[in-house]
Amino acid sequence: MDVASLPAFPFIGPDDNPFIPVKGADLERLEGPVGKVRLPFGGWAWLISRHDDVRQLLRHTGFSSDQYKTGFPILNPIPPKQEDASGLFIFMDGEEHSRFRRMLTAEFMIKNIRRIEPLIEETVVQALERMREIGPPADLMNEFALPVPSMTICHLLGVPYSDHDFFQDHSRVIMDRNSGPEETQAALGALAGLLGDLIKFKRATPEDDLLSRLVVERVDTGQLREDELVSLAMLLLVAGHETTANMIGLSALALLEHPGQLDALRADPSLAPGLVEELLRYITVVRTGLPRLAMEDAEIGGQQIKAGEGVVAMLSMANRDHSVFEDPDDFDPKRREAHRHMAFGFGLHQCIGQPLARAELRVALVELARRFPNLRSELKLADVPQRPMAVTFGVAELPVTW
Ligand code: HEM
Numbered sequence: 027m028d029v030a031s032l033p034a035f036p037f038i039g040p041d042d043n044p045f046i047p048v049k050g051a052d053l054e055r056l057e058g059p060v061g062k063v064r065l066p067f068g069g070w071a072w073l074i075s076r077h078d079d080v081r082q083l084l085r086h087t088g089f090s091s092d093q094y095k096t097g098f099p100i101l102n103p104i105p106p107k108q109e110d111a112s113g114l115f116i117f118m119d120g121e122e123h124s125r126f127r128r129m130l131t132a133e134f135m136i137k138n139i140r141r142i143e144p145l146i147e148e149t150v151v152q153a154l155e156r157m158r159e160i161g162p163p164a165d166l167m168n169e170f171a172l173p174v175p176s177m178t179i180c181h182l183l184g185v186p187y188s189d190h191d192f193f194q195d196h197s198r199v200i201m202d203r204n205s206g207p208e209e210t211q212a213a214l215g216a217l218a219g220l221l222g223d224l225i226k227f228k229r230a231t232p233e234d235d236l237l238s239r240l241v242v243e244r245v246d247t248g249q250l251r252e253d254e255l256v257s258l259a260m261l262l263l264v265a266g267h268e269t270t271a272n273m274i275g276l277s278a279l280a281l282l283e284h285p286g287q288l289d290a291l292r293a294d295p296s297l298a299p300g301l302v303e304e305l306l307r308y309i310t311v312v313r314t315g316l317p318r319l320a321m322e323d324a325e326i327g328g329q330q331i332k333a334g335e336g337v338v339a340m341l342s343m344a345n346r347d348h349s350v351f352e353d354p355d356d357f358d359p360k361r362r363e364a365h366r367h368m369a370f371g372f373g374l375h376q377c378i379g380q381p382l383a384r385a386e387l388r389v390a391l392v393e394l395a396r397r398f399p400n401l402r403s404e405l406k407l408a409d410v411p412q413r414p415m416a417v418t419f420g421v422a423e424l425p426v427t428w
Pocket residue numbers: 091115116117127179261262263265266267269270273311312316369370371372374375376377378379380382383
């Protein structure tokens with residue numbers, strides 16, 4: 027096969043409109059709903075784009091998420107395998123994966139998330155009032171969208187107030203796209219150190235938070251090692267940060283681009299849950315899709331996939347599938363089928379943090395609408411700087427005024 031002639035993936039062509047996940051020209055180059063694409067670091071993979079086929083793929087146990095397996099379709103540079111990355115279950119399969127996932131399921135149930143909702147509100151309000159002090163104008167990404175998720179994780183884990191600044195400063199370095207590898211490594215080490223000390227502290231004096239419960243129920247009972255708990259906590263921080271931050275930023279931008287939407291939300295905050303589902307569908311921040319490696323022969327969407335071949339589940343295309351969503355390219359907050367989106371993935375690895383992400387988005391948008399009735403973007407849509415190469419799609423900055 028002539029790999030060089032295949033369409034290059036990820037599709038990174040700059041587009042004036044950040045809300046068009048795949049340009050028409052890229053769509054035209056695809057062989058069909060299941061077609062081959064050329065990967066950025068060599069080789070090729072099947073791109074799966076229909077809603078039904080993505081569901082079929084993501085619940086199939088014959089596909090691996092382990093990016094260190096030979097032949098895995100690599101979409102972004104990956105760091106060398108770390109010996110202490112023992113709890114990163116997002117990259118694990120089978121029993122190994124479910125062992126960790128099971129330990130967190132109850133923690134992320136809606137009733138538990140409701141308990142920290144007052145803390146989410148406090149975090150959101152504090153960030154917004156700080157933005158007010160700084161501006162106008164102010165960068166909504168930096169002052170609002172980025173701090174809210176890491177502060178929320180602080181509350182969830184049970185990081186004491188005295189350590190919040192330390193936690194925030196180091197998470198900021200880890201999440202900052204401009205940090206060099208050494209700086210990032212040092213910040214990861216510092217955070218792991220803080221979490222390690224915190225776990226020891228919670229062992230002696232358990233409180234009402236996620237770390238304490240996992241210490242008492244899992245570490246003390248011998249089901250989980252302390253180092254595994256540290257890397258589990260780091261996974262929660264990393265997986266929940268960029269995704270939620272970019273969703274908050276892009277949601278604000280989408281609402282500013284659709285006049286009347288922020289006013290409608292201010293007048294009736296009960297619109298928020300439906301609005302959030304449509305924003306998740308319309309934006310789909312995990313734009314490069316979910317890569318998997320076939321461990322056995324399988325058939326997806328009528329296509330034979332052989333063991334050893336790579337596949338990519340294109341969530342953003344599935345979320346614009348005409349057979350599920352009417353006029354899928356329209357942003358319609360009243361869309362009844364919006365909840366069928368797959369912005370959180372599907373099946374075995376479906377996002378465990380989704381109740382938390384939904385709560386953060388809901389509170390963030392309601393308070394933004396309420397506290398900034400005259401919010402406007404400083405830039406035209408085409409001029410808002412995008413981050414097309416990132417794992418999670420987003421805007422680099424969002425200057426706003428009010
Ligand atoms: C809008 C925000 C978010 C989006 C769009 C999002 C998206 C996703 C997606 C697409 C996956 C599936 C990955 C795969 O199948 O390979 C995933 C998994 C995961 N997410 Fe999220 N996520 C968000 C927020 C969060 C938050 C707030 C947390 C936790 C604090 C979180 C924790 C996780 C974890 C631990 C996994 C791995 C689950 C597993 O492998 O079983 N996410 N997320």
